Amino acid sequence: MPEIALASAGKREQTKLQNRNAILAAAREVFGEMGYDAATVRDIIRRTDLAAGTFYNYFRSKEEAFAALADEGAKRFAPILKESRAGSNDFESFVRSAIAAYYEFIADEHRNWVARRPAGESHPHVQGETPETAAVFAEVRDAIVAEVARGAPAVDADFLAAACIAVARGVGDKMLERRPIDTASAAEFAVGMILSGLKGLPRIGG
């Protein structure tokens, strides 16, 4: 119950949290639109009521703000993924639930991010990948690597992980470009590709 913590916090703490969140929200937009390098701290604070210096009361650097966003995404997604892995006995069901979870997450993230933007403005440079989605993808990648290493069939585990990861991301990115965003069929496609592809793979030592 995080509300309790909030309720018990003084005004000061609440404001602090609000500011931090305002900065993070702005940073997510900016990083998503321009990428890490092109984004400037000024771009971020400009979408905020705050002053330039205030940014550094919350984050030691541009990099730290980026990391904080990534972390947040990872933290939010970690339990979901954990559950996926816990509920799966075999590689097939792991792939199924992990991809589903991943697609749900990025679809949600994307919807929220896009929805909040003022309608009139077009942002030609949108890159579409926020620090969160990047971090979440990293989590998925790690999980796949681990699962493959654990329960992999007699195939080149490293290549298999790479291929799974690639398919998951490739199809996922494409999914986000479509309207409406349909996570179910994207997942069905990716999972089908992976699991069926698995069967055609060269067996090691065969």
Place this chain on the structure above:
Amino acid sequence: MPEIALASAGKREQTKLQNRNAILAAAREVFGEMGYDAATVRDIIRRTDLAAGTFYNYFRSKEEAFAALADEGAKRFAPILKESRAGSNDFESFVRSAIAAYYEFIADEHRNWVARRPAGESHPHVQGETPETAAVFAEVRDAIVAEVARGAPAVDADFLAAACIAVARGVGDKMLERRPIDTASAAEFAVGMILSGLKGLPRIGG
């Protein structure tokens, strides 16, 4: 006998060519290590014994140097890929030959690039993707998209293309990390994954 051309070239022309190549080599490294955005023209000339202004005798800007590199890769690869496509009657053989060609190319590129690096230095930020490989990959991607659109089975062509591309690249990148670089088995793996995976895909309108 290109040696004739070389032999007949004056010293000036030779130096010019050497400098241009030195700049391009440095640029390839820098772009590969830091990515296009983070790379600066100064980073490039710093790896050269040339002076700051000299860069601009050869390229009008960072973009132009990048484009020159990408172009070179694309130009070198285009005929190979074209042949691949010409010699293939069905999607299967296209995938087979295109991926083989792609892996040969990037393996070669990678070997040359890495081989020339001084042994002692480690470059922590290596991204591994030079403008050339990026350009060549773009060619492969376009070819796959086209082929899928042309001869696609009754599946979601867009997703299929995305998945093929992803697998090709994912496995290819992994291949480059191994020693020795074995293009044959990487290709076998990727092709197997794609072609077999294809069979497990949800049929459209089925």
Place this chain on the structure above:
Amino acid sequence: MPEIALASAGKREQTKLQNRNAILAAAREVFGEMGYDAATVRDIIRRTDLAAGTFYNYFRSKEEAFAALADEGAKRFAPILKESRAGSNDFESFVRSAIAAYYEFIADEHRNWVARRPAGESHPHVQGETPETAAVFAEVRDAIVAEVARGAPAVDADFLAAACIAVARGVGDKMLERRPIDTASAAEFAVGMILSGLKGLPRIGG
């Protein structure tokens, strides 16, 4: 009581104003000594204890700083000149009052500018014309052109305006070189030259 505004201003505002003025003062010097083209933004900030970037907190470019200076001069002088023109019924009295006003202005400007300079330094390239005096001169020139066009005797109006302007400026510049600066006799001289010279001019169509 402008002191109130000053007194009520926070320290920040005061510093800001001081910095802005420091930059403008430096800019006036630099433009006066080297001319607009040769002057660089760095020349300006170098005469200041401010950092390079600070210039751009106040002015977007060299042009803008120049324009600010010129504007200030023009704004300060415009009402004086307007009054001159309003109070004059004929060309003679206009010339008289306009030149007097112009000389007063540039003498004042010059005194302020020179007085503030450290005694020891000599600036070999002094051109003597600040953006302010240039702007003010432009105003005078326009007024003369307009008055000549309006009330000109039967002489070549264009030449007359050019000659009046030239005399006004030529004598004015010389005046500034003398000590003490005597605006009254300079004005007497210039006005005498113009008005009497007028009588010896070739009549058009005569």
Place this chain on the structure above:
Amino acid sequence: MPEIALASAGKREQTKLQNRNAILAAAREVFGEMGYDAATVRDIIRRTDLAAGTFYNYFRSKEEAFAALADEGAKRFAPILKESRAGSNDFESFVRSAIAAYYEFIADEHRNWVARRPAGESHPHVQGETPETAAVFAEVRDAIVAEVARGAPAVDADFLAAACIAVARGVGDKMLERRPIDTASAAEFAVGMILSGLKGLPRIGG
């Protein structure tokens, strides 16, 4: 008979002279169009068949090329002006002949310069003052100062010189803007203004 010198010179010397002249001609254009500061050595050699380095075989610096042009103008004009002064017994006739000579010179210069330009091109930044005309003007100024000092009526000599100079230049510049360029009436105007204006000047010690 400079032709003899030319005829007796070897091919080498002829070429050298031609190159020097080509550079000077280009430089005159460029300085006239863009002014000293904005003009670059590259701008100059670009209007030439020569290479960048060759410029420095003829002139040690950009400044020297400018000075050479100015010198040439001055050298060409000096005898004319000298004659003017020699043939004049009083201030009036000096003014008359000096201004006439000056106007002839700058009109000629201007015609040549403008005439050689390709018809189609418009040069928006033309400043109109070449190093030559600037130098010649300086000569006239000096002569006027000297003559005023010598034979001046009982007026403020310094101011008088300034005024004469100013009128000469102001009317001269205006003359160059008109078509056709009419040196006679410009001279008549300027001389009339000066000589008649003289009569209205405050007498010193009167």
Place this chain on the structure above:
DNA sequence: AATGAATGAGCCTTCATTCAT
């Protein structure tokens, strides 16, 4: 001499970060 690439100081400007208020 002529060539034209190489040089490197210097210019304008941006931007992450600091700091006095």
Place this chain on the structure above:
DNA sequence: AATGAATGAAGGCTCATTCAT
């Protein structure tokens, strides 16, 4: 804490001048 001006290190690029050919 919040503010926002100040800082100064880069960055991209130009250009007068030099130098090997």
